Amino acid sequence: MGLIRLYMTVSLDGYVAGPRDSVDEPMGVGGFRLFNWLDRRDDPGPSGQVFAEVMATRAVISGRRTYEHAGRWQGDHHDGVPVFVLTHHVPDDPPPGSIRYVTDVRECAAQARAAAGDGDVMVHGAGAAQALLRAGQLDELELHVVPVLLGQGRRLFDHLPAGQVELDLVRRLTPQVEEPAQRVTHLRYRIRR
Amino acid sequence: MSQAVLYMSMSLDGFIAGPDDGPGNGLGDGGHRLHEWFLTGAVTSHREVVDRLDGVNREVMDELMSAGAVVVGRRTFEFAGGWGGDHHDGVPIFVLSRREADAAMRWPAVTYVRDVADAVHSAKDAAGENDVLVRGAVTARLALAAGVLDELQIHLVPVLFGRGCRLFENMPPDHIELELVRALDGPGVQHLRYRVRTEG
Numbered sequence: 001m002g003l004i005r006l007y008m009t010v011s012l013d014g015y016v017a018g019p020r021d022s023v024d025e026p027m028g029v030g031g032f033r034l035f036n037w038l039d040r041r042d043d044p045g046p047s048g049q050v051f052a053e054v055m056a057t058r059a060v061i062s063g064r065r066t067y068e069h070a071g072r073w074q075g076d077h078h079d080g081v082p083v084f085v086l087t088h089h090v091p092d093d094p095p096p097g098s099i100r101y102v103t104d105v106r107e108c109a110a111q112a113r114a115a116a117g118d119g120d121v122m123v124h125g126a127g128a129a130q131a132l133l134r135a136g137q138l139d140e141l142e143l144h145v146v147p148v149l150l151g152q153g154r155r156l157f158d159h160l161p162a163g164q165v166e167l168d169l170v171r172r173l174t175p176q177v178e179e180p181a182q183r184v185t186h187l188r189y190r191i192r193r
Numbered sequence: 194m195s196q197a198v199l200y201m202s203m204s205l206d207g208f209i210a211g212p213d214d215g216p217g218n219g220l221g222d223g224g225h226r227l228h229e230w231f232l233t234g235a236v237t238s239h240r241e242v243v244d245r246l247d248g249v250n251r252e253v254m255d256e257l258m259s260a261g262a263v264v265v266g267r268r269t270f271e272f273a274g275g276w277g278g279d280h281h282d283g284v285p286i287f288v289l290s291r292r293e294a295d296a297a298m299r300w301p302a303v304t305y306v307r308d309v310a311d312a313v314h315s316a317k318d319a320a321g322e323n324d325v326l327v328r329g330a331v332t333a334r335l336a337l338a339a340g341v342l343d344e345l346q347i348h349l350v351p352v353l354f355g356r357g358c359r360l361f362e363n364m365p366p367d368h369i370e371l372e373l374v375r376a377l378d379g380p381g382v383q384h385l386r387y388r389v390r391t392e393g
Contacts, residue, residue, distance in 0.1 A: 012347070012371060012387065013361035014207040030368060133353075141205075147371040147387055149337070151364040157206035162356035164223055167205060169351050172378060180372040185385065189205065189351055 002116045004061065004109060004132065005140040006123040007054050008156055009034045009184075012145060015153035016126050026069035028153050034146050037175075037184040046173035050144070050186050055079070058119025059112045061086060061132070066125030072096055077124075082115040084108050086128050109137035126156045133160060138191055140170065145185040166192040195317040196343040197264065197336065199327040200257050202227040202382075203360050204350050209330055210358035219272030221357050227350050230382035239281045249379035253346070260284065261320025264312045264336070266329030271298065278303055280326075285319040287312040289332050309335040313342075330360050337369060342389055345371070349383040 010016050011034060018028030027034065041051035060077045064087040067073070075097020077083050083099045086108050090101040102108035109132060112121045123129055123138065132138040143156075167189040174185050203209050204227060211221030220227065230250055236242050243254045263280045267290035270276075278300025280286055286303045288294070289312050294305045306312040313336060316325040327333055327342060336342035371387040378384075 012345075012385075013364070014359075019366055029366070033368060143205075145385075147373050149361065149364065149369040149371065150366075151361075151368065152366040155207075157353065157355075160206070160353070160355040162212050162222075162354075164226060165353040165355070167351035167353065169378070169383065172376065172383060174373065174376050180390065181370065183373050185373060185376060187205075187349075187383070 002058065002113060002118055002120040003139040004112065004121040004123060004137060005057075005142055006129045006132075006138060007142045007144075008124070008126070008129065009037070009144040009146060010156050011148050011150045011153075013149045013151070014155050014157060015150040016156045017154040018150055019152045021069065021154055023069055030150065031153060033148055033150070033181075036179075036181045037144060037146065040175065040177060040182055045177070046175040046186055047177075047182070047184065050142070050173065054122060056119070057081065057122035058116035059084065059121045061108060061112050061121060061123045061128050063125035063127030063129075063131070064088070065127055067099075072099065075099055082112070084112045084115075086131055105131045105135045106137060109135070126154060126158070129156065130159055133165070136193070140188060140190050141167070142186065142188045145187060147180065147183060168192060195261070195320045195322065195324055197313050197317065197325040197327055197341060198260070198344040198346055199333045199336070199342060200346045200348070201330070201333065201360055202230070202348040202350055204352050204354045204357075206353045206355070207359045207361060208354035208357035209360045211354060212356045214272075214358050216272060219269075223354070224357065226352055227348075230348065230350065230379060239276075249377045249384065250382065253348070253377065253379065253384045256324075257326060257346075258282075259323055260326035261323030262287065262316035263326045263328060264289065264309075264316045264332060265327075266290075266332035267292070268331065269329035275300065275303065285316065287316045287319075289329075289335070310339045310341050313339075330358065330362075333360065334362075334364060337389070338365065340391070344374070344389065345387045347385045347387070349385055350381070351383075
C-alpha cells in the first residue's frame with residue numbers, strides 16, 4: 001500500500017508563495033525565488049534524487065487553487081498519472097486529460113490510494129495539504145526548505161486546529177552545492193497516528 | 194569577530210509557543226514540547242540543563258552557553274523572571290524595552306536599551322570575541338529588520354502545533370537571503386544554522 005506524501009517547497013519562514021498569488025502571478029510577488037533549487041533537479045545528488053521520487057509517484061492530489069494556478073497542467077501532471085483535484089465546486093466544463101474532481105477529502109484520499117496501487121501519492125498545494133491534515137489522511141511530509149525569508153505570502157501551515165501532531169524524521173538530505181541559494185534542506189517526516 | 198545569533202526552538206509549522214502564552218505561561222499551552230530535546234526533568238539553571246545533555250544536542254547548547262552577552266526582548270525576559278539577573282556565567286544582559294525598568298527587574302548585569310541596533314552593538318562590545326545570544330521572537334524580527342542579526346540557529350522540532358505564537362510574523366515583504374552553514378541531527382531535533390547574507 002502506497003503512502004500519501006506532501007511534497008512542498010517552502011521558505012524557512014513557512015511560505016509556499018509570495019504575496020498576492022493569482023492565475024497571472026501563480027507564485028505571488030517574488031515567489032519564484034523558491035524554485036531556484038529545481039535548477040538542480042536533473043543533476044546527481046539529493047535534489048535530483050528527490051525530484052526523481054516526485055516523478056515516480058503514481059497519483060496526484062492537488063488543491064483547486066494550485067491546479068488553476070498551474071494552468072491545469074494541460075491535463076497531465078506527469079506520465080498521465082491520475083490527478084485528483086480537491087474542490088468545493090466542481091467546474092461545469094469536463095476535466096482535461098487525467099484530471100478528476102473530488103469534493104470530499106476522505107473520498108479523494110481513498111481514490112488516490114487506490115489509483116496509485118503500490119506506488120505513492122503526491123500531494124501538491126497548501127490547501128490540499130491542510131485539508132488532508134485536518135482529515136488525518138496525510139502519511140508523510142517532504143519539505144524542501146529554502147534558505148530565504150519571504151516575509152509575507154501564502155503559508156503552508158495555516159487554518160489548522162490547535163492540537164499537537166507528532167512527527168518522526170524519516171530523512172534529511174542537504175545538497176552540497178556551491179550556490180547558497182540552491183542549498184535547500186529536504187526534510188521527510190512520517191506523521192504519527 | 195562576535196556574531197549576533199538567534200537560538201530558537203521551533204515546531205515544523207513555525208511556532209515557538211503554544212496558544213495563550215502570557216505571564217506564568219511563557220511557552221503557551223503545550224509549548225514545553227518544544228524544549229523537550231534539552232529539558233529533562235526539573236532543573237534550576239541553564240548550566241545544569243547543559244550538563245545533562247550529550248552528543249549533538251550538547252554541542253549546540255555548549256555553543257549557546259559560550260555567548261559573551263545576551264540580547265533579549267522585555268517580554269521574554271519578564272516571562273523568564275529575568276533569570277534572576279543571571280542568564281549564564283554572569284554575562285551582560287541587554288533588555289530591549291521602550292519602558293522604564295521595574296525596580297524588581299534590575300540587576301547589576303542587566304541593562305535596558307531602547308533601540309535594537311544599540312542593544313546588539315553594546316552586546317558585541319561586551320562579548321568581546323564571543324557571540325551574542327539573541328532571545329525572543331519580537332527581538333529577532335527587529336534585529337532582522339535592522340540588519341543586525343548575523344545568524345539564526347533554529348532547533349526544528351518534529352511536531353505540528355496548529356496554533357500558537359509564530360517566530361516569523363508581521364514581517365515586511367522583503368526577501369532576506371540566508372545561507373545554510375550547518376545542519377545537525379540530534380535526538381528529537383534538527384539544528385539548522387543559517388547565516389544572514391548581506392552581499393548580493
